[in-house]
Amino acid sequence: MSIDISRRALLRAGLGAGAALPLGLAGAGAAGAAPATAAAGAPPSDAEVYGVTTVxxxxxxxxxxxxxxxxxxxxxxxxxxxxxxxxxxxxxxxxxxxxxxxxxxxxxxxxxxxxxxxxxxxxxxxxxxxxxxxxxxxxxxxxxxxxxxxxxxxxxxxxxxxxxxxxxxxxxxxxxxxxxxxxxxxxxxxxxxxxxxxxxxxxxxxxxxxxxxxxxxxxxxxxxxxxxxxxxxxxxxxxxxxxxxxxxxxxxxxxxxxxxxxxxxxxxxxxxxxxxxxxxxxxxxxxxxxxxxxxxxxxxxxxxxxxxxxxxxxxxxxxxxxxxxxxxxxxxxxxxxxxxxxxxxxxxxxxxxxFGVPVGRGGPIVRLSPLDAPRSFVRHAESVVRVDRDVRELADTQWRFVPGLAGQGTESLQSVNHPDRYVRVVDGVVRIDPVEEGAAFAGQASFRRVARDKGWALQVAGSGAYLVHASGRLTTARRPGRQGTFRPS
CATH class of the missing domain: 2.115.10.20 (Glycosyl hydrolase domain; family 43)
Structure with a gap:
């Protein structure tokens, strides 16, 4: 299958998102992937967490x-x-x-x-x-x-x-x-x-x-x-x-x-x-x-x-x-x-x-903390995405969920301070990279948010694996567990 989508269209989709997307996109998952178990009650929306318009x-x-x-x-x-x-x-x-x-x-x-x-x-x-x-x-x-x-x-x-x-x-x-x-x-x-x-x-x-x-x-x-x-x-x-x-x-x-x-x-x-x-x-x-x-x-x-x-x-x-x-x-x-x-x-x-940076146009902003490390945050450092505690470079920890580059009910995770860059998974390595044309990048940079323990598990659309962290390193696993459940904070 090929996806014919231009760089301009991808950027427009990411930069033009003005509202939070639906949560708990359950039912998504590749064959063989372990399904996430949703906790009772949906997690709060991005706007509910932050209580402030970012449009x-x-x-x-x-x-x-x-x-x-x-x-x-x-x-x-x-x-x-x-x-x-x-x-x-x-x-x-x-x-x-x-x-x-x-x-x-x-x-x-x-x-x-x-x-x-x-x-x-x-x-x-x-x-x-x-x-x-x-x-x-x-x-x-x-x-x-x-x-x-x-x-x-x-x-x-x-x-x-x-x-x-x-x-x-x-x-x-x-x-x-x-x-x-x-x-x-x-x-x-x-x-x-x-x-x-x-x-x-x-x-x-x-x-x-x-x-x-x-x-x-x-x-x-x-x-x-x-x-x-x-x-x-x-x-x-x-x-x-x-x-x-x-x-x-x-x-x-x-x-x-x-x-x-x-x-x-x-x-x-x-x-x-x-x-x-x-x-x-x-x-x-x-x-x-x-x-x-x-x-x-x-x-x-x-x-x-x-x-x-x-x-x-x-x-x-x-x-x-x-x-x-x-x-x-x-x-x-x-x-x-x-x-x-x-x-x-x-x-x-x-x-x-x-205070971070003056943010550009777009929808609600989130910071993501692992369930087992609530005072740590998903952040990018150069081209790598990891989990660190007490990050003073606030903007490196801020993200937007935007319409997925792969489409089909997915979402992509866009950097706030580098809005041309998206989280992507390449051979188990979690990176942040500028948009590239083609289906390969779209699949690596698209996720399905699955409601779990008042947070989300993030399933990689292109592989069915989940983002998880271990000792600051962000990688993937077949089951999310507490290390792969992220709460907005």
Whole structure:
């Protein structure tokens, strides 16, 4: 039997999959293969495991995206619009629902005078039973005379424009260029973090923190906690901006954006102990390398200015913007196609966050752990696929089940960070390789997922054997057992 299928068709099938496929494809199996015994109850779907849409972008042409944690069963979204002239809010009961949700303009800049310049980076916060939008705005005729402001509404629905009052400036000791404010509660205090061009510091912006007196005013003098000193923070512009805070595992993690807003834009990470004095610069340590950067393989460029929320199941989620192309004509600030995206945040065994790479378009993502080694993951290392514990290279452990290259009710396992590559079995060796034309590759790179012990056994379509692991090595066997049962995690 021959299969006439082109490389382009194979790639389109893999890259275009937008939903999880049916589970428990029992009944599949070559002659002589031992059938898997399905456990009572179907294993959870990929979307149920992760609780977050991975069909990106979430919202097109919305930069600096911010999504609230659920409030009254609703998520609310805001972000910078390409015209930089208004504040918008949309809401939905699910993250995925934000894509098509109706958007409301809740404030529009005046035609002239103060606040008549560029409107940037809004954030929507629920504080003390009221809604607040923190944002930055310039003046007319100087749109870059950026200062920070806050709006307030007492209404339950932040999409109701009638509830929002007039903007009030959040003042700092310097009247210079300042933007990208965020706020968070910790240890009984509310904090305010922002980016500013301090006159005495020869960089574009540094990060500052202060304790708040109320949602409009600072209670303490600012502390500069980060300035762009590393090479990757100074590409095009020397920038630290767009802070976002995630408090987990006894620490305060603060991501921030660095460098110019083109393909060089990236995320850095600051960390402080949860019981430390957050107003003391010495409490914060900076990761020496960026934690989230452009990725040529996935086609995502300039990821940055993120926020954090949780999925419907409580899973931590990062919201960020990125472009689908690298090269920009003109000033990247006025390129409209920074699209809002979402993906899950993972956690290493030492309690630190793992962000991986900005993932490309496609359906739900899984990590696979053997039933007998639940803290280990199927990962690729160069061309070999194996099972390792505490893998910090998160993207090497992320996969998508996509329509099988061999067809006939099969699925293929596609790498997330190398989406042109698929898991394949050659003479008992489990590899990850670029697509090749022909029936041989299609059969070696196609599987049948069989429901088993709230996980899956993965049967190779071309041989009837199952993937199993032994001491980190991934190979095949005629029966899956616990070593060949994989649970999504």
């Amino acid at each position: 990106n972008p979430l919202v097109v042409q919305r930069a600096d995206p911010f999504v609230t944690r659920p409030v009254g069963g609703m998520y609310y979204f805001t972000g910078s619009v390409p015209e930089y002239d208004r504040l918008v809010v949309r809401g939905a009961p699910t993250l995925a629902g934000l894509t098509d949700a109706e958007e409301t303009v809740v404030w529009r800049r005046p035609a002239t005078g103060p606040l008549g310049g560029y409107v940037w980076a809004p954030e929507l916060h629920r504080i003390g039973g009221r809604w607040y939008i923190y944002f930055a705005a310039g003046d007319d005729p100087n749109p870059f005379a950026i200062k920070m402001y806050v709006l307030s509404s007492s209404l339950a629905d932040p999409r109701d424009a009638s509830g929002w009052g007039a903007p009030r400036e959040v003042e700092t000791p310097w009247g210079s260029f300042k933007l990208d404010a965020t706020t968070f509660q910790h240890g009984g205090s509310r904090y305010y973090v922002w980016a500013q061009a301090e006159p005495e510091i020869q960089v574009n912006t540094s990060l500052y923190i202060a304790r708040m007196k109320n949602p409009y005013e600072l209670a303490t003098a600012p502390t500069r906690i980060s300035t762009p000193t590393l090479a990757w923070e100074r590409q095009g512009f020397a920038v630290n901006e767009g802070a976002a805070v995630l408090i987990r595992n006894g620490r305060v993690f603060m991501t921030y954006s660095a460098s110019a807003t083109d393909a060089r834009y990236c995320l850095g990470l600051l960390t402080a102990d949860a019981d430390a004095d957050l107003l003391d610069r010495a409490s914060w340590s900076k990761s020496p390398t960026p934690v989230f950067v452009s990725n040529e393989q996935t086609g995502q460029w300039g990821p940055g200015h993120n926020s954090f929320t949780v999925a419907e199941d409580g899973t931590d989620v990062m919201v960020y913007h990125a472009r689908d192309y690298r090269d920009i004509v003109g000033d990247p600030l006025f390129d409209p196609n920074r699209n809002a995206r979402v993906q899950r945040v993972y956690w290493a065994e030492d309690g630190t966050p793992l």
